Amino acid sequence: MKAVGFKTSLPISEPESFIEVETEKPTPSGHELLVKVKAISVNPVDYKIRQNSAKNTVLAQPKIIGWDAVGTVEAVGEAVTLFNKGDEVYYAGDITKQGSNAAYQVIDERIVGKKPVSLTIEEAAAIPLTALTAWEIFFDRMRLSAERDQNKTLLIIGGAGGVGSIAIQLAKKLLGMKVIATASRSETIEWCKKMGADVVVNHRNLIEEVRKAGYQQVDYIVDFVDTNLYWDAMAELIKPQGHIASITGSPTPVLLNKLKSKSVSFSWELMFTRSTFQTEDMIEQHIILNRVADLLDQGVLQPTLTQTLEGLTADNFKQAHKQLESGSTIGKLVIRF
The missing domain is CATH 3.90.180.10 (Medium-chain alcohol dehydrogenases, catalytic domain)
Structure with missing residues (x-):
């Protein structure tokens, strides 16, 4: 063959x-x-x-x-x-x-x-791969539910990519969450909105952009781009007792101690x-x-x-x-x- x-x-x-x-x-x-x-x-x-x-x-x-x-x-x-x-x-x-x-x-x-x-x-x-990844990160790793998490805020880092595109939809349609997605180009911003994002912010100044959009902190964050690149921003933006999850891995140790004072949970997701x-x-x-x-x-x-x-x-x-x-x-x- x-x-x-x-x-x-x-x-x-x-x-x-x-x-x-x-x-x-x-x-x-x-x-x-x-x-x-x-x-x-x-x-x-x-x-x-x-x-x-x-x-x-x-x-x-x-x-x-x-x-x-x-x-x-x-x-x-x-x-x-x-x-x-x-x-x-x-x-x-x-x-x-x-x-x-x-x-x-x-x-x-x-x-x-x-x-x-x-x-x-x-x-x-x-x-398949993107849907399984998004589903597992929300329902198996973070254990989100519509009953408990409807109207809570979710920041998706990497909204226009394959996983982000389906994750926005699952978060909106199945969980009823307020979705903030990151994108920087006009075409990726429009795509995120088409998928259902409530707000689109520029990932290049993440903390400033999220707060300029009216959110001091968010309930949940998922990273589909680069764990360590956005780690400090995620640690700053996540609410106390919130949950961060990532699919991207890291070549260097992740500084989990930055989450300790807020009692924030962290999860990895690998579809395989x-x-x-x-x-x-x-x-x-x-x-x-x-x-x-x-x-x-x-x-x-x-x-x-x-x-x-x-x-x-x-x-x-x-x-x-x-x-x-x-x-x-x-x-x-x-x-x-």
Whole structure:
């Protein structure tokens, strides 16, 4: 089968940063589905893995990445109970397994959902990783609820990106919160407003901008950009007994003692935790994806797709990664096969 991968970590401008390869079509077993992939979307995790997983080495076999896909179930393992051959599905994948940048992929049914019926293949491919990340950060890590948190203030750092775009919608539509999102360009400001943000502030002077908008402090903060870059601002802006959560990690220690006097909680979120550790509740991602599909089909949530490329080619993946690495992407970029 055809796939696009790499053998060494190179700048995206290099000819060999992505290569087209032929590899064996996988066979599903156990809880696995064999999916004929129709479209994928690209996320920051893709280029971070490409940049760092094969530094100063040449792999014997090409590494195939990719963690968002839509496709059709072609075969099932012997333990599969949730899906049948012919079902249209969408999912965000497993970082420990071969990725979705290929004609076919095997994937555990417990982290797969039914494709939203009302969405195109491209629109559906843009959803899984970002929706799972936003859902888990709100409901599993921060344990927010509409009953308790309606009308409370939420600051989203990075409102126009993939996760921010769906997080704004979940916070407004499901939780009823007052959403303050960060953006700096006219087009990203408008996008955040389109997604449902009540207020948009410039992230370059975060404390000043939030307070100029009328908020001395906020109840909750989620960071989708850079934990340490905004740490001092978050520590200053969060209310006593508030909660901060981040998906971005940190190459240096996070100074949690800055939160102590306010008794503020802090959480990390990594969407791959359940699949990586095969947690007992791994099937929660199947449940979440189905719930998100229903919300999309009901029109409660709207798609976040902004750009589509056509074809399973190395050139398309180079173009997509270059776009994401620029840091200027709005919403989600999809490659349809």
